[in-house]
Amino acid sequence: MRNPLIPAAALVLCVTAASAFAAPGTVLRDEKLYSQPSSTSAVAGSAAKGASVNILTKQGGWLRVTAGKTTGWIRLLSVRAGEGGLGGAGLGDVVGAATTKSDPTRVVAVAGLRGFNDRRLNDESLKQAKFNAEEMARLDALKVTPGQAKSYASQSGLVAANVAALPKPKPEQSSSPWENN
Amino acid sequence: MKIKLMMVAVSLISFSGTVAAFDLGKFLEDRVKEELNKDKTTQPVPAPTTSPTPAPAQSAAAAPPPAKQKIDTRQLGFALFGDYTLEEENRIGSQISGNLLGAVPLVRDDALQRYVNLVGNWVALQSGRQDVTWRFGVLDTEDINAFAAPGGYVFVTKGLYRLLNNEADLAGVLGHEIAHVTQKHHLKVLKQSSLIGALGQAASSKVQGSDPVVQNLIGNGAEIMARGLDKNAEYEADRVGLVYAARAGYTPWGLPGALQAMASLPAKDGRTGLLFKTHPHPADRLAALGEAVDGRLDDVRGKELADRFYRIR
Numbered sequence: 001m002r003n004p005l006i007p008a009a010a011l012v013l014c015v016t017a018a019s020a021f022a023a024p025g026t027v028l029r030d031e032k033l034y035s036q037p038s039s040t041s042a043v044a045g046s047a048a049k050g051a052s053v054n055i056l057t058k059q060g061g062w063l064r065v066t067a068g069k070t071t072g073w074i075r076l077l078s079v080r081a082g083e084g085g086l087g088g089a090g091l092g093d094v095v096g097a098a099t100t101k102s103d104p105t106r107v108v109a110v111a112g113l114r115g116f117n118d119r120r121l122n123d124e125s126l127k128q129a130k131f132n133a134e135e136m137a138r139l140d141a142l143k144v145t146p147g148q149a150k151s152y153a154s155q156s157g158l159v160a161a162n163v164a165a166l167p168k169p170k171p172e173q174s175s176s177p178w179e180n181n
Numbered sequence: 182m183k184i185k186l187m188m189v190a191v192s193l194i195s196f197s198g199t200v201a202a203f204d205l206g207k208f209l210e211d212r213v214k215e216e217l218n219k220d221k222t223t224q225p226v227p228a229p230t231t232s233p234t235p236a237p238a239q240s241a242a243a244a245p246p247p248a249k250q251k252i253d254t255r256q257l258g259f260a261l262f263g264d265y266t267l268e269e270e271n272r273i274g275s276q277i278s279g280n281l282l283g284a285v286p287l288v289r290d291d292a293l294q295r296y297v298n299l300v301g302n303w304v305a306l307q308s309g310r311q312d313v314t315w316r317f318g319v320l321d322t323e324d325i326n327a328f329a330a331p332g333g334y335v336f337v338t339k340g341l342y343r344l345l346n347n348e349a350d351l352a353g354v355l356g357h358e359i360a361h362v363t364q365k366h367h368l369k370v371l372k373q374s375s376l377i378g379a380l381g382q383a384a385s386s387k388v389q390g391s392d393p394v395v396q397n398l399i400g401n402g403a404e405i406m407a408r409g410l411d412k413n414a415e416y417e418a419d420r421v422g423l424v425y426a427a428r429a430g431y432t433p434w435g436l437p438g439a440l441q442a443m444a445s446l447p448a449k450d451g452r453t454g455l456l457f458k459t460h461p462h463p464a465d466r467l468a469a470l471g472e473a474v475d476g477r478l479d480d481v482r483g484k485e486l487a488d489r490f491y492r493i494r
């Protein structure tokens with residue numbers, strides 16, 4: 001049969017690679033916790049919107065989390081990683097600044113990337129940008145044909161799949177365009 | 182549709198308030214006539230890159246043909262009634278992209294750029310939009326962001342690329358940007374703003390005939406990137422882009438994975454300033470995607486391709 005070490009090693013690799021997920025998170029909608037990363041598996045518990053979870057690992061569209069005393073699998077899209085709670089536009093500066101633990105190493109690392117010649121993309125740099133014909137020529141020279149892309153896809157066994165479009169949100173969920181400006 | 186018409190109407194009304202002498206009814210009548218004759222009056226616009234002169238900075242926007250004054254008024258036509266032609270779309274996209282590349286150049290790593298083009302084109306093939314030439318570029322900045330421009334231009338920053346773990350993540354991010362192009366989100370914004378801009382010109386007797394069309398429409402093209410789109414356009418690009426990536430044979434969880442990585446960044450991370458200004462918070466995007474996806478993709482399998490993902494230095 002299978003070598004039991006392989007899944008164990010894969011799990012370790014997974015945890016290491018996705019170290020961002022050995023992290024706190026917040027449940028975004030009332031959800032079930034399943035015993036396996038599948039909605040057909042047994043339900044191990046539930047988690048309410050806004051609940052804090054500890055994210056243990058990620059597998060496909062599922063996260064293994066601990067919520068209170070229950071550990072189980074929850075849909076990836078039902079949780080946000082990070083410390084900002086339910087988040088939301090505009091909350092980042094106020095809530096985030098107050099609740100995010102400062103990490104000195106991170107600040108140094110980010111600051112270290114900011115050399116004197118570092119290029120920023122912000123209101124000011126975009127406003128002052130002048131058309132760069134040289135870079136446009138470079139961009140054009142690097143393009144590939146659909147044939148090349150198909151060939152590259154098939155090299156790794158990628159095959160076009162039939163996936164239905166996702167539904168638009170219901171009217172009461174979409175806000176008026178007037179609120180967006 | 183109703184909402185759009187209403188917005189046009191309100192734009193017109195609010196604008197006419199500031200230009201008292203402007204005869205709105207007469208203007209609309211003229212516009213309808215002009216629109217009906219559009220095929221006769223439409224003139225080909227020369228491609229921006231054909232100018233033989235060695236390129237000064239704004240060359241793509243240079244050398245308007247003499248007939249341009251007519252096009253200034255025709256702008257009202259497509260702003261109100263029609264769509265941009267493919268050629269207009271390409272010119273607009275080129276102007277925006279050239280300005281964006283003026284702010285930040287491409288990473289000097291051709292293998293990386295080719296890789297992103299190969300993956301991006303494959304995802305774009307699933308979008309059904311093959312009348313544009315898709316071009317993908319990685320921008321040389323640690324800021325975390327991605328951009329699309331009309332005509333098939335897609336950019337991700339080096340900072341965002343660093344957050345990705347496998348090819349499916351990349352496919353998801355590119356899918357989101359490809360969706361902005363296929364859904365013509367930027368053109369819709371330009372249509373609304375150019376209506377107002379063109380009205381301003383019609384109201385004044387002075388027509389700026391020397392300005393090329395694109396410049397009239399969008400000014401410095403990159404500024405539209407600083408303004409961003411409305412949040413519903415971003416949610417739609419998430420829904421559509423995720424499906425493009427899944428149709429390309431990748432796991433659907435690439436874009437959500439990238440959003441999770443952005444969500445877990447410290448709130449004060451300086452690399453996300455423009456991203457968070459122009460997009461809903463990643464937590465809100467995850468929640469909205471979660472509503473749309475629910476269990477619908479439970480049976481969709483796909484590849485992550487972590488092994489051939491091009492690691493950036």
